[in-house]
Amino acid sequence: MLALKDSFVPATMNYQVKDEELDLDYVPNQGRKQELHYSLSNSLGFGGHNAPWFSEKQSSFPTIQ
Secondary structure, X not given: OHHHHHOEEOOEOOOOOOOOOOOOOOOEOXXXXXXXXXXXXXXXXXXXXXXXXXXXXXXXXXXXX
16 A cells, blocks of 8 residues: 555565566566556465455545545
């Protein structure tokens, strides 16, 4: 949610060696500003429990007081 709100892509930590056969947009070791529209978070648990969470950016975010 913060990545969508702040238009900031967090870093891919400990990324060392690029695989030339994969054309993926990694963000190595340091985050960057970028306009985002969607995000996906996977939470994996013991025993095969998985909880994917897909979010779409809204035009405004509520403020927390």
